[in-house]
Amino acid sequence: MEALAETRHVLQGAPTAELVQLIEAMARGNERALEQLYDATVGKLYALASAILRSVEDAEEVVCATYAYAWANAARFDDVRGNVLGWLLMLCRSRALDRLRQRRAAQLPEGSTEIESIAAEDDQPDDLLALLQQRSRVRTAVAQLTPVRRRLIALAFLQDLSHQQIAEKTGLALGTVKSHLRRALAQLREHLEAT
Template identity: 35%
Template sequence: MSGLADQAQLKHDLSAVASGDIAGLRRLYEATARELYNICFRVVQNREAAEDVLQDVYIKVWNRAAGFDPAKGSAMAWLSMVARNSAIDWYRAQNRRTTVSDDALQFIADDGEAADDRLVREQEADRITALVDDLEDPTRSYIREAFLRGMTYSEIAEQSNVPLGTVKSRIRRGLMSMKRGLADG
């Protein structure tokens, strides 16, 4: 739509629509539907959706035509703004993500360790490490080699060049001392 005569006609038709004239709405639709549809389509990128949005545009025009102020711009500019804003509203509504309340999060499966269980486990590990550190050497070394490095008692005895019975008794006494420390702790 171009030309002063066409703009004057659009302004006249909008005024008629504001007065409740259905024939004015029909003339307005016939003169502007193609351009307003193109605006809607560029935003929503879907033919059926653009047609639905265009229908909403003319409903809004019917309800809001009295709000058109020719001093603020042309009739086509006002109609284009209504079409563009309607299309953007439709697009946002389609792409709006549903949010979930925090209450629903408890139902989401989590295979990870619970934070409080992890905290207890880490505290226990710290206590055990401190108890091992408090042992006298060579008992401390024997326990670390057996339980941290995975060595057998025989391998520890051979490496330390002490009898197997000595390694076993020192490890046993060290574990008993740690057990008492855990019970006291």
């Protein structure tokens, strides 16, 4: 417990080299490194997603998708091209903007098409493809979690609670909280990689 608090304290103002080490450990399949990266950066990612989306549910899904992508693509991270926090924020921002565009597309006036609306706003093909997605992969993945795991993910991502704080709030043992969160993230990653 003391080691976790110490690690979290060090990573809060985490030097780039320490975050890079966590990404490298994630690339080797170290789930603990993902937990530490999450603890060190989730507040900033959630703040960004919330500022863009102004929706708790959407921000939670975007942050979750960001970490799932970072886990699945940790080996692709190149610290020469930028720092870890910048990479995570860029991933989060991109997903938040995609979600915002999807919401706008869902509110189109009758008779207009998504393609017409997108073409009028933005000529970038990547944005066009993102907006044409009909379903949220993250929403589907989160819906497949058990209610307990969904609640724990929400407490961790939305309320930025530590594992210990979640254990205290829910009455679950600390090890149980960590286990559920680790399994939930693994399940989300598997679902997102499969789709």
